[in-house]
Amino acid sequence: MENGQSSVSRDAASTGEVSAVPAADITAICAAFDNDSHRMLDILRTVQDRFRCIAPSTMDAIAAQTGLTRIEVEGVASFYSFLSLTPRGRVTIRLCDDIVDRFTGLADVTAAFEDVLGIGIGETSADGAFSLEYTPCIGMCDQAPAAMINDVLLVGLTPQSARSAAEALMAGKTPEHLISDRFDELSPQERANRMVENNIRHAGEVLLGPVPADAGLAKAVEMAPAQIITAIEDSGLRGCGGAGFTTGRKWRFAAAETAEKHYVICNADEGEPGTFKDRVLLTERPHLLIEGMTIAARAVGAREGILYLRGEYVYLRPLLEEVLEQRRRRGLLGESILGIEGFDFDIRLQLGAGAYICGEEGALISSCEGLPGEPKTRPPFPVNRGYLGFPTVVNNVETFCHAARILDRGAGWFHAMGTEGSHGTKLFSICGDCLNPGIYELPYGHSVWDILEMASGQEAAAVQIGGPSGTMIARDSFDRKLTFDDLATGGAIIIFNGDRNILEIVEYYMSFFVHESCGYCTPCRVGNVFLQKAIAKFRKGLANPDDIDYLKDLSATIIETSRCGLGMTSPNPILSTLQNFPLVYSAVSKPSKDGIRDTFDIQSAIDSARKIAKRRSYLYDRDFTK
Amino acid sequence: MSGLPKARIATASLAGCFGCHMAILDVDERLIELMKLVNVDRSPLTDKKRFTQRCDIGIIEGGCCNEENVHVLHDFRRNCDVLIALGQCAIMGGLPAMRNAIMHSDAPLRECLDEAYITGRYIRNTTHNVPNDPALPLLLDEVYPCSQIVEIDYQIPGCAPEGDVIFDTLVKLLAGRFHGFERDKIRFD
C-alpha cells in the first residue's frame, strides 16, 4: 500500500483521541453493569464500541470503579482480539482470512478494500475513520469471502462488491445502510436474514423440520426434574459441540451437586473454522434453543442462565434479545414459568470478543466471569464447580435444541434415529469446493460419499471433518461414516478439490492454532509455532525424512502436556495428513546431501555482518579473489 | 579389541570456551587407555589444522557464531563418519547464544557489537571501533546449534560434560555398545 503509507498510523499517537474519554462516561458505563468485575467483558466491549479503544487512562478508571487492579483490567483488555489498547477506526472492517476464503478470492477482495480505503491490513486511517484487519473464520464459510463491518455482516464478497461497499463507506454511508436503506425499519429477524443466508439444504426430522412452539417445555413442566434427566439419558443424546459427552449424564452430575445455585450456560461460541450450524439455529430456531435451556434449568435446578454468543455473531444480538424479551412477556422466562410456583429462570446474553479458545467450556466460563478467556484446570469440572464456583451445565446450541425436541417427542423417537452409539440427527455445516454449501440435518451414520453427493462435491480430493481440530481424509476413506465411533464432528465438513495444496491448508490451520492458543501451556504456545515452522520447511522443499519424525514427536509432546482441548488437538492437521496423505510429505522431503542441512542459508546468515563490516567474505563470497 | 585397527578421531572447538576440550583431558590417566584405541587426527590437541584422512569420529565443541565455524563444521561433517556434539554450546548454542535474545531490534547484530565494544558500561575501548580486521571471520546473524547446520549423530550433554561421561561414551561407541546415557548422566551443569 504505497499510497496509504504516509497518511497511516498503527498506533495511538497520531489519532490523538486516547485521553479524551470523560471520567463520567466510564463511571456511567461501569454503573450500568453494577460496577461488577464479573461483567468486565461487557464493560470493556461497551468502552471499545463507544471510544474505539481501551486507553490506559480508562483502564485506571475502570479498575477503580470495579475494585480491581489496573493490571487485571489490562489482562482482560489485551486478551480479546476485538478489544484494543490503541484506537481502531470508527468503522472497523474485519475480513475472514480462513483458508476457505483464501481459496475463494480473498486476495482480490482485500486488494479492493485496501485500494479504496488507502490503508493496508492491520492499519487504521489517519483520520480514525477506518481500520482494516484479518480475522479467523467468522462462521460464514458457506458464503465466503465474508467480512464484519462493525456489527454488520457482508457475505459472498467479490472484488466488485467489496469495492462498492468500501466506496459507499468512504462516502459516509453507515455499515447498516449497506444492507438496506430502510435498515432502521426492519425487524431484527429481517435484518439477520438480509445480511446472511441460511442455506438450509436439507431439513431433518428433529431441528429444521416443523417444530411446534414450546411443546417440549409443556411436557417438562409436567415432569419431575429427575424424569427429565432420565428422558435425556434414554434418548442417547450426546453433546453437539465436538466432544460428544452424554448430555443426560452431564445434567445428572450437575443436579446431584448440592449448592446454593446452579447455572445453565449455552455455548454459542461456534469458533471451529468451518462450523456455522449454530448460526442457523440461532437465526431460525432461537425459541427452541431457549426452550431447551429452560428445560435444562428445570432439570438441574438453575435459576440463572447465560447465552454466550461469539463476538462475530453480534449481528444476532438484537434478534436474541428480542426473543428473550418476548419469552419473558409470555411467562416462558422469569418467575413462575408457565405459572409453576418456584420454576424461576432467566437468561443473560454474554457477548464474546473474538477468541476461539472461549469455546472451550472452562475458558467460556472464565470469559463469563469477566476474566481473560483462559481454560481452567480440570478437575473440578464445570458440573461440580463452574461459573463463579457453582455447578454449571455447559451445552452447545444444538444440544439444547435437541433436548427440547426429545421432551416433546419422547426419548424412544430420538433414540431410534441414527446408529448404535450415535443417536438422533446432527447438523452438518458443509463448505468449500462443492456446489451446494450449507446446512444439512441428517441422522448419524451417513458416509462421507453421501454427503459429497448431496452437496455436489464429488470431485473432492480431501475432506476436513470437524474443522482444523478434526481429521483430514482422502478419497480412499470417503466410505467412512459420520458417527462418534468413526468420524466424529461438531458439524464442520470442509471440502477441498484436487487443485488445493494440502500443505498450504495444514500450514494455515497451524497458524490458526498459533494465533488462538491462550498461551498458558508452553508446549501449546511454543510447540505449535515450531510445528508451523516445520511445515513451512516442507513447503519450501527443505525438509528431511527425519523431519517427519520430528513432527510426530513434537505433536505427541504437545498433546500429552497441554491443559485443554486446544493443545490436545492442535497437531491434528499434521497428524491426520501424515497418516492419510503420506505422499504429500515424502514428495517434498529429501535426505540432506552429505549430512549438510539445506535449511541453513549461509548467505542470509552473514548478510548483516557483511553490511556492518563493509567487506565480503573470504570463505563464502566466491569471487572475492578475482 | 586389540586386533582391530585403531579408530581415527578429530576434534574442533567452535563457538565454545574450550572448556569441553579441557573436559576431554579430564579423563586423566585414562587418556593412555584411550590413546590405545584411537589416533587423533585434526584437533587442537594435536595442533593439526587439516584432516590428513577420513575419520571415524568427529567431536565438536561449541555452536556456530561465525562463518568460519560453519566452514569447519561442514568440513567435519564431510570427513567424519560419526559426528558428536560435545557440551551445551554445541548442542543448544549455550552461553554465546545469549545474543540471540536481542530479538526486538531492527539490527540485532549491530546492537550486540555496539554494546560489546562501544556502549557497554564496563567497556574501555579507546579506539571506539568495532574490530574489523579483514582476517576476522564474519559473524552470523545469530548463534546456531550444530544440529541446525549439519546432521549430528550423538550429543553428550553437560557444561562441560564430565570426563567420566566422555570416556565412557567414547569407549562404548568404539566398541559398538553405546545405547544412550544413564538418566543420572544427562546433566547440563
Ligand SMILES: Cc1cc2nc3c(=O)[nH]c(=O)nc-3n(C[C@H](O)[C@H](O)[C@H](O)COP(=O)(O)O)c2cc1C
Ligand atoms: C478449543 C476448543 C474450542 C471449543 N469450541 C466450542 C464451540 O465453539 N462450541 C461448542 O459448543 N463447544 C466447543 N468446544 C467444546 C466445549 O468445551 C464443550 O465440550 C461443549 O460446549 C459442551 O457442550 P456439548 O456437550 O453440548 O457439546 C470447544 C472445545 C475446545 C477444546
Ligand code: SF4
Ligand atoms: S492447551 Fe493451549 S489453549 Fe489450552 S490452556 Fe494450554 S496454552 Fe491455553
Ligand code: SF4
Ligand atoms: S558447553 Fe560449557 S564448557 Fe563446553 S564450550 Fe560451552 S561453555 Fe564451554
Ligand code: FES
Ligand atoms: S467465515 Fe470464512 S471460512 Fe468460515
